[in-house]
Amino acid sequence: MSPIRYLCALAFAAILAAPAPAGVARFFVVDQADDVFYKYTETFGANVTQATSAANADQTEIHVDNTHVYVLDNNDKIVYRYTGYSSNASTASRGLRNGAGGALGTLDAMAIDGDDLFVADDTNNQFRHYSLSSAFTGAGTINSDAVYAFADDGANTHTQAQAMAVDSTYIYIADDNDDRIYRYLRSAPAGSTASSLLRTTAGTALGTIEGIAVHSGVLYVVVDSGGAQDIVYTYNSVDTVFLTPGTQDNANAATNLTGANDDSRGIALNPIPTVQSIVRADPDPTNAASVTFTVTFSEAVTGVGTADFTLATAGVTGATISGISADTGATRTVTVNTGSGSGTIGLNFVDDDTVVDIGSLPIGGTNGTPANFTGEVYTVDKDGPTVNIGAPTPAATNSGPIDFAVTYTGAATVDLQTGDVTLDTTGTASGTVSVIDGATATPxxxxxGVAGDGTIGITLAADVAQDGVGNGDPGAGPSATANVDNTAPATLIGAPSAALTTGGPVTFEVTYSGATTVDLQTGDVTLDTTGTATGTVSVIDGATATPIVEISGVTGDGTIGITLAADVAQDAAGNGDPGAGPSATFTVDNTSPEATAITPGTSGPVNSAATVSFEVTFDEDVIDFVPADVIINHAGTAGGNASVSGSGDTWTVEIDGVTGDGTYTVEIQTGVGVTDLAGNGLGASAVSGAVIIDNTSPQVATFDPHDLAVSPAVADIDFAEANSMGAGVTDPSNYTLSGDVGTLAANPDSVVFVSGTTYQLTWNTGQTPYNGAVMITVSTAVEDAAANPILAGNGDTGSGNAVPVELSVFSAD
Structure with missing residues (x-):
């Protein structure tokens, strides 16, 4: 080992020896046999286990970011995401598929950075890219959007992927077959660079590589020792192991994991939180009573309070930290009271290990060295020029111009431009800004070009004037406002006094609002007509705010409305009204209505007990339709009374109390009585269809027992009836045979229609004797079509419901 590497190893060993607070989660190792991931401190002490979800049973890789733990499941081809560092509740990603939607091979390696998700397909010697956010959005499966084949570096062959890591520049894939790591450029991952042979601290071969992690230039390799304690090997410089691929690099440190953690399948690091910046959030220099600083941490932290900061001041007195935003997220806003006087105020972070991330890892880690941070500084200047805006002149106008006198006090230079002036308007008021003497203290x-309606004031931008040391004025405004009035009087035409007329007159009430003078003449009124409608215009009280327009001499058919000319009324500013119209219209109707159809509910025959309804249809809505308007046209001896009901264009006429025999039709009397809504009398009427009236009862005309001596026995009966027979005529029970009936029953078995008013009676069994005489009796339940019951017939006497007929004598054939 080189002296440099030896010194690095000693330094790292000293770091590992430093105590770390219990509960700090720095390193994460997933254990497939135990279905947990182990959480270790920075010195791999005080481990805590966290069970994976039941579905996540084939764990092959782990990754950690600032808020989640991700575990790859080879069996499911799914990434399980755990929110926070202490929950076993997981969210499954969509199923990972190749670019064509096909199945992947063995997945032992995964790396995540931002929205980039990489997995290595050991079966197909490929690694693939997915969008992490898309993988956890929606359902079903997700196809990879890029694929890269394992690449050799010329001297070494990359054939296997047991673990994976990523940093801002490279993708790292561990090949357990030759104890090397192959490094691919993230920007162009087509080729690889092989590392040196990785060895233990003693220079011996590693066990099975199950996970790698790269953080802050340091390489961590977790090795499954095959049943013994798994070991994490640390290489202080990941770049060093790629300098000489043909040699070997020994680990700088080795750490045994807890005894239960003997089936490791990946290693991940919770990044050490840091203070990234403390910057001014308000303008600088400033003369504000308070300013804010934005403090940005590398990740979400908690435990941030005012005691974690100190002020660095010069010149100002009484400056204090007056507040801090909610203790959540990765940023804080610190509010500082600037006190009094001018000078500088800076905000610094003081590290006391109380600010920690989600894994309880403090700012700067637990190495014992405070990670203090010096922030930016405000320049505080509490003095500057003042500015005053005078009242507008004039205070009210409809076109302007409007002047505002401005005074700068304590200014060495002034440069007021039109761009420094903001118009403060209400309503639709507007105008164009210009500046006179803008370089003086009294511009x-x-x-x-004042227009619209509302108010106009001004606001002046800050820093238009400066004092001798460069302090700008604070600006001024909004100023007092001037009223702008460009609204013309309004004109309203009321509804016509009548919606319908034949000749008028009809009036329209006109209202002028906001007018001081009105002069409405007949020439200012235009008639808006349709059809042949017309009339004559006159104006009543035309000089008032509520004149009346009258339309008289109305004729024709159609509609009439009015339109009023503009500038009939003016307000005090001389604005003329815009006119009005077209108004609502009234209808002119001078056409008589007609009864276009009269339809009887039946054509008969009916008798005096019946009421016949006629539906009367008019070509428009009518009123005043009464029974006296109904004409009943008689034929024969028929007669009756009329009643009327209905409304609109459809009415019902009912004729009752009908007597006699014959027919009648109905029509409506014209010229009087019935009128339309405009009062026009009925001009024409249709005539209904004829209704047959029959109040004469039927009689038995003949009874012919021509075949009663045979079986089946048959006889014919004929009725004297002007129309046709009705109820009961085919009911056998209404016929009784008497006399020499022999073996025939009193009632026939059937009665059927023959023709006209003739019916045939049939007895299915039995017969009369030859040369006998019989009599048929017909019940008054037999009626004609008009419901008239049969008469006690032909001058014979009868009793009860029986009607005797003459005896018919016949001989056998």
Whole structure:
């Protein structure tokens, strides 16, 4: 070993010998047999075990960043992420696949840096790249976005990947077959450089390399000793082992892991937290009562308080640390009260090992040397020129210009430019800034081209004026404001006094708001018409704020509205109104409505007990439709009464109390009675279809028992009826045979229609004797189509519901 390496080894051994607080997590080693990862201090003491999740059972590599522990699972081809350093609750990544979505081979090695995730496929002699954030976003699998083949360096052959590490420049892959590490440039990983042969501190061969880590230029190698205690070998300079690949490099230090940790599958380091910067967060120099510093740590830490800082002051008195932001994350904002006087204030960090990261590792580590940090310094100057903005002149305007007199006191130089002036406006007020005598102590700010409505004031930028030592003025504003008024009077046209008319007059009420004078003339009013509608315009109270526009002599059909000309009204500033319109319209209707269809609910026949409904359809909505408007056109002896119901363009006429026989139609009387909404009388009416009226009961005309002496027995019955038969006519129970019936039943088995008003009665069994005489009795349950029951017929007398007919005598054929 060279003297330099010997001295480095002694120094590292001294570091390892220094005590470390219990609970500090610096080194992490995953143990496959135990399903845990071991957490060690900086001296590999005081180990704590943390179980991996049940799903993460084939652990082959580990990585640690400032907030998570990552464990590669070869069986699942998944990376498990553990939040914090003390939880076994894990989140699984998406399944890792090759670039084409295919399965990977054996995964024994993984390295992570930022969003870069590298895994080595030992089966296929490749290593692949994935986006770490994408791997933990969504579900399913993720394909690699880059793949690199293992590359030889010319003298050595890279054939195996047992462990992997990465730093800002290189990717490192350990090859257990030849106890070397192959290093690839991250920017161009097509070729590799082989390390020297790695050996123990005694120069003997290593055991099985199961994990490597590179941190701050130091190489750590964990070796599985095959059942004995696993060992971590430390090489103080990773670059040194790549200087002479043909030689060997002995480890600078060797540390036995705890006895239970005998199946190591990777090593990772919790980076030592540091103070990266303490910078000013406010302008410098300053005359503020307080300033802030931003303190940035290399990672999230806790335990940061005001006692961890001290002030370095000169000139100022009474400066104190007055506050610090919440104790979370990697940055803190420290607020400092600048006290009084002028001078400098700096903020320094004082390391007392109370500020620690998530693994309880303190700032600068536990090496006993305080990692103090000196921050930036503020220059404090509490003196400077003053500036005053006078009141605006004039205080109110609609076009300007507006002047603001500005006074700088205690200034050696002044350079007020238009870019130093900010217009403070409300509403729509606007204008253009110019500066007069901007290099004097009493410049004037002038606002021209004033427009809009609202207010205008100004704010002056700081540092326009300087005193003799270079202190700038603090600026001024917002100033007092001037009122700007460019709003014209408003015009509103009300709704027409009538929505519908035949001849008018119809009025519109007009309202002018914000006007001091009004002069509305008939010539300022334009009629907006459709169709043939027209009328004559007149104006009432045209010089008031609420004039009336009247439209009279209205004729035609269509709509009428109005539009008002602009500049009829003016406000005090001379702004004219913009006019108004088109207004809402009213309808002009001088066309008579018509009854376009009258449809009866039935064409009959019906009798006096029935009410017949007619649906009457008009070509527009109508009113005042009453029974007196209904005309019933009779034919024959029919008659009846009318009733009316409905609304709009559809109504119902009902005719009841019908008497006599015959037909009738319905139409609506024109010219009087029914009108549309505008009052126009009915101009024409359709005529309904005819309805048949029948109030005459049917009678038995003939009974012909022509085949009653045979079986089946048949007879015909014919009714005297003007229309057609109805209910009960085919019901056998309504017919009773009497007389010489023989073996026939009193009622037939069936009654069927033959034609016209003739029906056939059939007895399926039995027959009458020859030369007998029979009589048929028909029940009054038999009705015609108008529901008139059969009469007690042909002058014969009957009793009850029976209607006797003449005896029919027949002989056998």
């Amino acid at each position: 004037t700010v002038r606002i021209t």
